[in-house]
Amino acid sequence: MDKNIIEFAKTREGYQFFLEKVMADLPQTLGKIGDRVLVVNPVIIHESKRTVISNFTNIANTLNREPEHLARFILKESAKAGTIQGERLLIQGRVTNEELRKLLELYVKEFVKCPVCGGLDTRIVAEKRFRFLLCEVCGAKSAIRKI
């Protein structure tokens, strides 16, 4: 390993950098039903003034949700500004890996997982001013907030 990298790793910032890198590369299981396991593997890059999720649209696809919807949730809950650019979500400011993992869990709990049967095959339907989570497994229709 490069000597400079080893020296960097010994610093407080360096330690944090590698710790977060390792954590970011760990797949995150967001739900499980029968044989189906919902796993995402967010690749998070911390730059000096922003936080980048480089495989963002891929995560949204895995969750079967619009990237814009997931982005609105993350930005709203973390009280940050940001934009989707290509495959990436650029967040202004710093959001830790731990916060992002927590937000993904909350998103699945609120906008993907059926509260009745725990099924993951769901979709969001709009009716007038209201939004519902429609479960393809048990047919339940649950009200969700609009974001």
Ligand SMILES: [Zn+2]
């Ligand atoms: Zn259900």
